[in-house]
Amino acid sequence: MSSAALLTAEGLTKRFGGVVAVEDCTFSVPTGTITALVGPNGSGKTTVFNLLTGYLRADAGTVAFAGRRIRRPDPIRLYRAGLTRTFQQARIFPDLTLVENLVVAIQQPWRTIVCRAIGRDDRSRAFELLEEFGLVQLAEARAGSLSYGQKKLLEFATVLMAEPQLVLLDEPTAGVNPVMVAAIETRIRELNARGLTFLVVEHNMNLVMRLCDPVIVLDHGTKLAEGRPADVRNDARVLDAYLGA
Amino acid sequence: MRWITPGGLLRGGGVFGLLAAFPFVERTDWIVNIGVFTLMYAGLATAWNLFSGYTGYISLGQAAFFGIGAYATGITFEHISIGSGYRPFYALPLIGLAVGLVSVPVAWVALRTRAMTFAIVTLMLLFIVQQLAFNLRSITHGSQGVAVPQPTFASNFDRPYYLAMLSVLALAMLICWYVRRSKLGLMLLGIRDDEEKARGLGVRVTGAKLIAWALSVGLTAMIGGIWGYYLFSIYPESAVDPLVMIGAVLMAFLGGKGTLWGPMIGAFVLVPAQQWALTSYGATRLYLIAYAGVFVLVLLLLPRGIVPSLADLVSRRRFRATDRPDVRPTVERVAS
Ligand SMILES: Nc1ncnc2c1ncn2[C@@H]1O[C@H](COP(=O)(O)OP(=O)(O)O)[C@@H](O)[C@H]1O
Numbered sequence: 001m002s003s004a005a006l007l008t009a010e011g012l013t014k015r016f017g018g019v020v021a022v023e024d025c026t027f028s029v030p031t032g033t034i035t036a037l038v039g040p041n042g043s044g045k046t047t048v049f050n051l052l053t054g055y056l057r058a059d060a061g062t063v064a065f066a067g068r069r070i071r072r073p074d075p076i077r078l079y080r081a082g083l084t085r086t087f088q089q090a091r092i093f094p095d096l097t098l099v100e101n102l103v104v105a106i107q108q109p110w111r112t113i114v115c116r117a118i119g120r121d122d123r124s125r126a127f128e129l130l131e132e133f134g135l136v137q138l139a140e141a142r143a144g145s146l147s148y149g150q151k152k153l154l155e156f157a158t159v160l161m162a163e164p165q166l167v168l169l170d171e172p173t174a175g176v177n178p179v180m181v182a183a184i185e186t187r188i189r190e191l192n193a194r195g196l197t198f199l200v201v202e203h204n205m206n207l208v209m210r211l212c213d214p215v216i217v218l219d220h221g222t223k224l225a226e227g228r229p230a231d232v233r234n235d236a237r238v239l240d241a242y243l244g245a
Numbered sequence: 246m247r248w249i250t251p252g253g254l255l256r257g258g259g260v261f262g263l264l265a266a267f268p269f270v271e272r273t274d275w276i277v278n279i280g281v282f283t284l285m286y287a288g289l290a291t292a293w294n295l296f297s298g299y300t301g302y303i304s305l306g307q308a309a310f311f312g313i314g315a316y317a318t319g320i321t322f323e324h325i326s327i328g329s330g331y332r333p334f335y336a337l338p339l340i341g342l343a344v345g346l347v348s349v350p351v352a353w354v355a356l357r358t359r360a361m362t363f364a365i366v367t368l369m370l371l372f373i374v375q376q377l378a379f380n381l382r383s384i385t386h387g388s389q390g391v392a393v394p395q396p397t398f399a400s401n402f403d404r405p406y407y408l409a410m411l412s413v414l415a416l417a418m419l420i421c422w423y424v425r426r427s428k429l430g431l432m433l434l435g436i437r438d439d440e441e442k443a444r445g446l447g448v449r450v451t452g453a454k455l456i457a458w459a460l461s462v463g464l465t466a467m468i469g470g471i472w473g474y475y476l477f478s479i480y481p482e483s484a485v486d487p488l489v490m491i492g493a494v495l496m497a498f499l500g501g502k503g504t505l506w507g508p509m510i511g512a513f514v515l516v517p518a519q520q521w522a523l524t525s526y527g528a529t530r531l532y533l534i535a536y537a538g539v540f541v542l543v544l545l546l547l548p549r550g551i552v553p554s555l556a557d558l559v560s561r562r563r564f565r566a567t568d569r570p571d572v573r574p575t576v577e578r579v580a581s
């Protein structure tokens with residue numbers, strides 16, 4: 001069970017003009033894991049996320065999710081299939097309240113668009129998550145008024161609204177204070193224990209070593225190494241890439 | 246958010262009750278005439294707000310559908326008798342529905358663009374429709390115009406038109422109010438804040454925008470229909486008039502786009518002022534300079550419009566004394 005891949009990418013390639021951001025990148029995220037995607041700045045991690053979630057079209061390569069090949073990744077359809085992501089720069093709806101931010105993310109069938117914006121069930125589900133993320137006292141505040149770290153938490157909570165199978169987190173702890181980093185780590189662990197799979201881009205190596213297994217290392221858009229955290233840490237090529245050989 | 250609050254009900258009922266009573270109290274023709282145009286612009290600005298205010302896509306093409314509504318009404322009643330004069334009013338919902346539906350494929354194409362490009366694409370649409378009105382002579386009679394039969398209302402000729410405009414405005418306000426409180430409204434505001442993010446959360450952005458567009462266009466076409474019937478003659482340059490568009494957009498900006506009452510308030514300020522200037526200084530196009538002046542002033546002093554600025558002022562007063570964190574309700578909440 002845990003060895004089956006929930007997500008696989010094969011030969012992903014993306015060029016921006018002359019820049020090759022991702023080149024022939026092949027990896028998989030095993031079901032039930034917290035997989036890390038690490039690499040120096042500009043190594044193509046965010047671009048990989050954009051390719052996987054349909055925000056960018058790949059020049060080559062294929063993506064498969066939950067055993068199905070995704071021909072044309074599209075954010076709306078992938079979300080509804082159970083794959084969701086956060087952004088490196090937290091993206092929330094600043095003019096909406098926290099509760100509204102969460103309720104937008106509930107998968108709605110068309111016929112409910114005439115129903116009231118926030119139904120009773122929507123509200124209790126939103127409050128449940130806000131409680132878990134320690135944001136409940138701000139439930140009715142404008143999301144735009146949150147601190148950067150709170151926005152990151154809110155975005156994280158938002159992508160959980162539809163009970164996804166796989167969450168891609170793009171630097172969830174960057175620019176977040178240590179207390180909140182601990183809170184985020186706890187959240188990830190708890191959710192993972194409940195069966196949620198994660199693919200995490202993260203610069204905090206201590207956190208990666210504690211939290212993630214396996215670890216995938218990207219450099220110049222290509223996979224450099226992959227394996228258990230301890231093995232990856234001692235890999236000479238990885239050390240070169242990070243320390244600049 | 247509750248559907249209906251006592252305050253909201255009182256506000257809505259009070260304003261529309263007074264507006265409905267107005268032509269029965271004030272019978273001077275030229276004043277009721279100004280009333281008709283004020284309600285017309287209030288309706289246009291509110292309909293524009295339903296799409297552009299809620300989604301953030303600035304459309305400069307709604308006047309095209311105003312014209313299409315006018316032509317559809319005029320051409321229909323070239324062939325069908327207007328009966329005792331009220332029949333064209335009863336036909337309006339059908340015209341709104343038809344124009345709204347027909348406009349969807351157009352919007353589907355236009356909505357592949359964003360921001361500035363969308364504004365320009367919709368502006369092009371306006372000029373295309375105007376050119377069609379000039380050139381499809383077999384249908385529109387080109388620059389000769391369409392002559393609509395004139396009704397013989399016993400007295401107070403303007404009053405039925407006034408009440409028709411008021412009904413469409415009420416309908417537009419009701420739809421805006423409902424949409425704002427529904428899941429559709431939440432989707433639209435999400436799109437306005439960050440459409441890409443909304444897509445990433447499974448929001449069916451295209452469908453939501455098309456629904457808002459069709460509603461907005463349908464209302465605009467109904468208003469055009471009343472206008473055409475009011476003037477009896479429909480010409481390409483007056484039915485599809487960029488100045489009508491600019492007027493409606495300016496009023497929405499002045500009152501506060503994205504708020505429920507803002508566009509209507511903007512119209513109630515600007516239209517009577519414009520008509521007053523017209524009667525005082527004669528029929529010149531000087532008011533265009535005044536429009537430009539108002540636009541500059543709005544951008545400088547009230548960049549978000551009257552309603553949000555007032556709402557902000559009120560909530561700042563209310564929360565100044567407390568040292569709570571910034572948990573002010575959103576401006577929309579206070580304003581709507
Ligand atoms: N939209 C874009 N247009 C042009 N170049 C881009 C774009 N996005 C990323 N890049 C380039 O692709 C490379 C990889 O970027 P990115 O995926 O953001 O790296 P990482 O997330 O690992 O820091 C960088 O060289 C970056 O400059």
Ligand SMILES: [Mg+2]
Pocket residue numbers: 045046047088
């Ligand atoms: Mg990045």
